[in-house]
Amino acid sequence: MECESKEIPSEEVTNGSELKENEEVQNLKEENKEAGEAYAYLDRNEFTSEIYKIEVKNLGYFGIGEFKKLLKNTLKLDMTKIKSPNRKEFAFVCFRTLEDQQRALETLNGYKWKGKVLKAIAAKASADPLQKKRAAEDQANNGNPKKQRTAIEATCPLAELPYEDQVRHKAEEMTNLLKKYTQELWRHNPQAKKTVDKIQFHGVVPSPTVNGYRNKNEFTVGKNSEGEIVVGFRLGCYSDGSVEVAGVEDLPHLPEQAKWAAQSFQKLVRQSKFLPFNPDGNLGHFRQLMVRCSRSTGELMLVAGIYSSNLDLSEQRELKKELKTFYENCENEPFKCTSLYYQDVKHREAGQMVNPVEHILGTTHITDTIQGLKFRISPLAFFQINTESANLLYQKAIDLVGPTKDTTLLDICCGTGTITLSFAKHCRKVMGVEIVPDAIRDAEFNAMVNGITNSKFYTGNSDDFIKSMVRDALYEQEPGKPVDLVALVDPPRAGLHNRSITAIRSASAIKRLIYVSCNPHSAKRNFIDLARPESKHYKGEPFYPKSAVAVDMFPHTTHTELIILFERETKTKPDDTVAPSPAATTSDESTTNTQPKAPEPEAIAGENIASTV
Known part of the structure; x- marks a missing residue:
């Protein structure tokens, strides 16, 4: 529940709409007085968009992004947020003022969208979740407070396990995740079954530092x-x-x-x-x-x-x-x-x-x-939280791609340029885009300090720059030289926005994609969208997963970083000359640590797991 501060004037209000608005707020407070502390936040001298909320029904199947575009761009409604339960045909929309709420009700009620006639009604404020939970616990426990978790239980749930067992547990989890992903992919794209026979999974690489690793x-x-x-x-x-x-x-x-x-x-x-x-x-x-x-x-x-x-x-x-x-x-x-x-x-x-x-x-x-390069870090810039494991993570990404002096890397969501610049010595050119200006300034500074001259960075939304980066890369390619354009994404925990996926899909010059995910469960939606059959929305041939490796960036926790190499399924013509994809190299000799050895590579195909060694 988000609130924005706004004082209600105590002096007499002469404007009719303001008077009506204050009356509505007061009525809402009176209605909820009997409900106790769960609605006490309405009596504070603060503004909350929960007061001016509506419910929109009969939406049918919809995406939050397209619904938001309808409200803001098409209907010009000044909403603050949208809340929608999963797999439901309704949504709650919040506004700042009574006037905005009323305009939305008048606009949306009876509006026809995607073949559905919408119904909009005013909605009551939600109960304060903290007070609601406390009341429920008091009732269930006869007033006795519930025993709280400890700090270790809340932040390091695997800490009591030996580290060898933590790595084994994470390897099993990633194997099962890739197995389920493969099965789900086949349902969305039956054609993938011909190509995605087996994803080569190279296990979980242990962290060189198990304790005190968070920077x-x-x-x-x-x-x-x-x-x-x-x-x-x-x-x-x-x-x-x-x-x-x-x-x-x-x-x-x-x-x-x-x-x-x-x-x-x-x-x-x-x-x-x-x-x-x-x-x-x-x-x-x-x-x-x-x-x-x-x-x-x-x-x-x-x-x-x-x-x-x-x-x-x-x-x-x-x-x-x-x-x-x-x-x-x-x-x-x-x-x-x-x-x-x-x-x-x-x-x-x-x-x-x-x-x-x-x-x-x-x-x-x-x-x-990282990777022998110095990186300047500003307060708000992204930087991997386990520096020593990041060394391994970037090396594994380089090994999976197998770049050459003909390779151009497009790093989408590049942060301070750590992965981008780590690839630079292996590639013809590297390019990165990031929405945070300070991060790009750091990336450019880091390139200069490390003497890297084959890099270029863009500030802005990646959705808007992917095609520009592809054009720049192709324009600078020497005539007669082979084009090896590789995209790399290392997005936030929620994954890439769907617009970035469609932009990558439609950029036919991108033949391979390396996806680095700190939350593979959330990113699975991206994995599916990359491999869907070509359609009006997903233009361009699909990307199919070829090999994967996980790196334990977060010892003692349940989180694991996963890298997947995707290759585009191309339509082969008689005169096509298709270069062989580089073999993934994950030799243990590339790392020196005394931690438990990562599990051997496995091949995943639906329910069948067979050793490739």
Whole structure:
């Protein structure tokens, strides 16, 4: 449930629409008074889009993206968010004002879309999930509070297993995932069965570092079960009815630098006159702490997240000064904050992608090393959280692709250019696109520092730049030289937007695709869309999976990074000369570590698994 701050004026309102709007809000509050704390958020001096919500019925099969385009682009409705349960033919749409809500009701009720006549009605606000869950637990447990998970249970559920067993467990999980994916792919594209006989799965590569590997952490400021102020990890999410925070001292995946950062910030918050943030009422100020540390240089960056909706400008200046003074005077400590930022984490404005940061102490960046290259990292840029495993991850991606001096790599969602530049010495040219401007500035700086001259970076939405990158690559290709255009994607956990998939599919010059996924379960939708039969929506021949390898970037957790090499199914003509695809090389000799050896390669074909060795 997202809220935006808006004060309701106490003076007499003369505008008729404003008067009606205030009456509607008051009526809604009165209606929900009897429901208790589950609707108490409506009485706060804050605006919430839950007040101006409608329900749209009879939508039939629809995608959130196309429905959003209908509302915003076609009908010009100023909505704030869409909420829709899976596999349902209705959706809730939220607005900022009563006027916007009424206009939407009038526009959508009876509107014909995709052969369906829509029905729109006003919808009541949702119950506060935290209060709703608490009430349900109190009733179920006769008022006795439910036992909370520990910090290790919440963040490192596999920590009690020997690391060999963790790797084995993840290998089984990835094998089953690829098996199910293959079966689902055959249902969507029966033609794939002729080509995708077996996906060569090369097992899970263990992490060289099992403990203390995380170079980035985002801690929450809150209170533990005893009511003490703690900087650590939330034991559950707000929607699950939990706001309790536990300390990080015993967590095996955190380096000592990060633990010190959490404890020092905890000391600062406990002695400050400013309060820790409380999501149960949106009270307080200290909300979160992001910590980035470099194993290669020892640098430590802190980004203090402050909820400023209830602070005036002079109080914000006072808090920034307090932060700066505290870390300037940290003496006789085992670690030092080398870079300090202030981040305003109040509710974002319409169209705002990230919460802004302000540099207040030390250097503006930290530096880390992957594949023998130095990378400058800004506060908001993406960088792999396990640096040593990232070395292995990038090498495995290079091995799967087998690039030559005729290869051009298109890195989509390139971040600070780590994968892009790691490929550079193996390719004719590398190109990257990223929507975060600071990340692209870092990528360009990283190329310059490392003396890489065959790279080019673009700032913007990848959907808009894929075709431009392909045109640039083909234009610069020497006449008579073979074209080897490879796309690489390493998207966020939710996967690539469907527009990126369709853009890649329609770019016929791209023959191979390497997909790096930190959440293969979520990315499975992308895998299916890449391999669907050619259609009006998915133009271009499908991409079929050929081989895969997983890398354990996250020891002690259930997460695994998976790399899949896709090759485009081409229509063969009599005069075609098809170059053989490079064989995947995953020799264990390329890595030197004492961790358990990864399982041997397996071939996956539906229910059958056969060793290829």
